[in-house]
Amino acid sequence: MSEKPVRHILGLSGGKDSTALAVLLHKExxxxxxxxxxxHKELPETYEYLDRIKARLGIKIHYLAAERGFDHWLDVYGGTLPSxxxxxxxxxxxxxxxxxxxGNDEAISYVGIRADENRDGYISTKKNIKPVFPFKERGLVKADIIGLLEDTGIGLPDYYRWRSRSxxxxxxxxxxxxWVMLAEEHPDKFAEALKYEQEHKDGRQYTWNEGETLLELLERKDEIIAQHERSIARKQKESAWKKQSLAQVLDSVLDEEDDALPCLACHL
Ligand code: SF4
Structure with missing residues (x-):
């Protein structure tokens, strides 16, 4: 009996790096x-971006969903919001x-960590899923990734006007x-996030941000926007010679605000 061939898998997150990896490898x-x-708690811009990727690259995407959704697991974890x-x-x-x-198939998982990043490849600990890092192997950095996306006409996701992570x-x-921009761009989604903070069976209140509720954060909206605009202006001045797009400047400014490394399964 012939052995099952090794599977090659690439997880798209709706972000730029995993998309650029698909651009790089779809023919190879x-x-x-x-x-x-x-x-099922994604931004509409993410679904639109995935449609754009499918159309431009002519690929099929498997949409995988957990059998039980966020609300079920929130209940299982006693109402504690993830952090x-x-x-x-x-x-x-x-x-x-x-x-x-x-399943139990042998698979190679292609992960879009760039050569200029210092993140671990935590996707799955299963031994039959072996991660590989083509950007690292080929020394590709952020500017190369943006170039790949521009060359195919896919570009960046639309949420990049105000948010840099998928x-x-x-x-x-x-x-x-x-968060402030989520309230502006998608008030319904912001209201849903707020509800998760406020409504718990045990009467406790959890917050998405440490030490501040979303309502408190929104009260500081003008201050947060002004601070952000100052940072954008400074970054534009600093990097004028690099001819960076506004999206690239936004990316650097947001990275400065919070350098916590997001997880690889969601933000690539
Ligand atoms: S870490 Fe991932 S799954 Fe959790 S809230 Fe963020 S994007 Fe969603």
Whole structure:
């Protein structure tokens, strides 16, 4: 009996790096299986971006979803909102669906960590899923990634006007400016995030941000926007010679505000 061939998989997160990796490899590895772990708490811009990727590259994307959604797991975890130290959402809604998709097959998982990043490759600890890092192997950095996206006409996701990380609209890895802009761009989603802070069976109140509720943060909206605009102006001045796009400047400014390394399953 012939052995099952090794599978080649690439997880799209709706972010720029995983997309650029698909651009780089879609011709080189035609048997690549692309997947997106859908938490059903994504931004509309993410779905639109995935449609754009499919159309431009002519690839198929498997949309994987956990059998039980966020609300179920929130209940299981006693109403505790996920946080950088307790990322149950990533495990239950991103990693487990991926592991189910692969099963016991041998698979090579292509991960879009860039050569100019210092992040670990935590996607799955299953031994049959072996991560490889083509950008690192080829020495490709952020400017190369942007170039790949521009050359294919895919460009950056639309949320890049105000947010630089993919993932759930309520992601706790969001920076303060991004929360303010979520309220502006998607007031319904902001209201949903607010509800998660305020409504708990045990009467406790949890916050997405340490030490500040979303309402308190919103009260400081003008101050947060003014601070952000000052940072953008400074960064534009500093990097005028680099001819960076506004999206690239935004990316650097937000990285300065919060250098916490987001997780690989959601933000690539
Ligand atoms: S994007 Fe953020 S909130 Fe959503 S699963 Fe990932 S870490 Fe959790």
């Amino acid at each position: 590895i035609p048997q690549m299986e692309y997947f997106f772990c859908d938490t 950088p130290n307790m990322r149950w959402c990533t495990v239950q809604m991103k990693i487990k669906p991926l592991e189910q998709f692969v 993932g759930c609209f309520f992601c706790f890895f969001q920076r303060k400016y991004e």
